Amino acid sequence: MVELFFCSVQGEMKYFYDFVVRESNFTKLCETKSMLVVNDRFPGPEIRVHRGDKIFVNVQNQGSYGLTIHWHGIMQPRNPWSDGPEYITQCPIQPGTNFTYEVILSKEEGTVWWHAHSDWTRASVHGAIVILPAVGTTFPFPEPDEDEVIVIASWYKGDLQARPGDLCPCSKETTYRRKVDYGKTYLVRIVNANIDADIFFAIAQHNLTVVGLDGAYIKPIDTTYIVITLDKRWMFCSKQISEITSRMFITTSMNSLYCEDPSSSDCETKQIAASVNNISWVNPSTDILQSYYRNISGLLNRFPGLSAFFITSQRNHTRLIEH
Ligand SMILES: [Cu+2]
Numbered sequence: 325m326v327e328l329f330f331c332s333v334q335g336e337m338k339y340f341y342d343f344v345v346r347e348s349n350f351t352k353l354c355e356t357k358s359m360l361v362v363n364d365r366f367p368g369p370e371i372r373v374h375r376g377d378k379i380f381v382n383v384q385n386q387g388s389y390g391l392t393i394h395w396h397g398i399m400q401p402r403n404p405w406s407d408g409p410e411y412i413t414q415c416p417i418q419p420g421t422n423f424t425y426e427v428i429l430s431k432e433e434g435t436v437w438w439h440a441h442s443d444w445t446r447a448s449v450h451g452a453i454v455i456l457p458a459v460g461t462t463f464p465f466p467e468p469d470e471d472e473v474i475v476i477a478s479w480y481k482g483d484l485q486a487r488p489g490d491l492c493p494c495s496k497e498t499t500y501r502r503k504v505d506y507g508k509t510y511l512v513r514i515v516n517a518n519i520d521a522d523i524f525f526a527i528a529q530h531n532l533t534v535v536g537l538d539g540a541y542i543k544p545i546d547t548t549y550i551v552i553t554l555d556k557r558w559m560f561c562s563k564q565i566s567e568i569t570s571r572m573f574i575t576t577s578m579n580s581l582y583c584e585d586p587s588s589s590d591c592e593t594k595q596i597a598a599s600v601n602n603i604s605w606v607n608p609s610t611d612i613l614q615s616y617y618r619n620i621s622g623l624l625n626r627f628p629g630l631s632a633f634f635i636t637s638q639r640n641h642t643r644l645i646e647h
Pocket residue numbers: 394396397439555
């Protein structure tokens with residue numbers, strides 16, 4: 325499969341990638357299982373471009389469920405349609421269909437990553453994005469002798485999570501090994517693609533010099549180990565400008581979700597649902613970005629600063645209402 329080609333128009337580099345999302349078999353720890361991945365690879369293909377380039381990624385969904393791809397850490401100012409979070413900037417790419425992302429790089433330089441955005445698909449549908457200095461420029465540190473990417477993810481065995489190390493059965497053939505030459509400098513780019521684990525990373529009897537973080541350089545820090553936290557899917561920012569203009573109470577809880585029609589036969593089936601102030605997310609029929617641009621009413625401006633459908637509890641029976 326030709327995964328990548330690129331061209332240059334008036335000095336602007338354009339890269340074209342083909343991502344085929346489908347189930348394929350992988351063997352680790354004495355077990356073969358099928359996982360949803362891109363181009364039959366785990367981790368998926370690495371995207372390697374330069375600062376300011378434009379990347380076209382045609383995603384063909386040959387799996388069984390709808391999903392999207394999010395370009396984590398790429399800002400894409402004024403290009404929200406290619407950001408990827410499902411139901412926010414687009415509806416999921418349905419099985420048997422495709423969607424082409426136009427990912428426009430701006431100030432990012434360093435290492436970021438891409439991942440699927442639908443339930444837990446992110447666990448296996450992910451890969452690194454390496455953004456090299458713009459053509460004609462260099463790293464803000466001496467040129468390393470070699471440059472490589474390590475994507476750290478989890479390998480799930482049933483309900484248990486297992487990380488293949490030397491002590492696991494059948495781990496030998498799949499344990500990562502790297503030969504290095506004495507005196508050379510290696511630039512190692514590490515992506516934490518775990519769903520729920522922060523990672524400590526160290527190289528025994530070596531110091532590390534951290535030179536970048538989340539697609540930007542930093543003032544170099546010498547350390548013996550680093551901690552890489554998760555891709556936080558929820559981030560709450562508060563910016564104190566001058567005075568407090570409103571006070572909010574926010575309660576998060578686990579609720580029982582009752583059925584819409586109390587007389588139906590499966591009404592006994594309760595589902596657990598998380599909520600904020602007794603409001604739960606329900607996937608909308610139109611993505612939020614499109615609702616905003618097309619001015620579709622009924623979807624926006626419900627919760628302060630948030631778009632949502634409401635679920636409110638009424639007489640022992642939670643139901644969906646549109647405010
Ligand atoms: Cu992300």
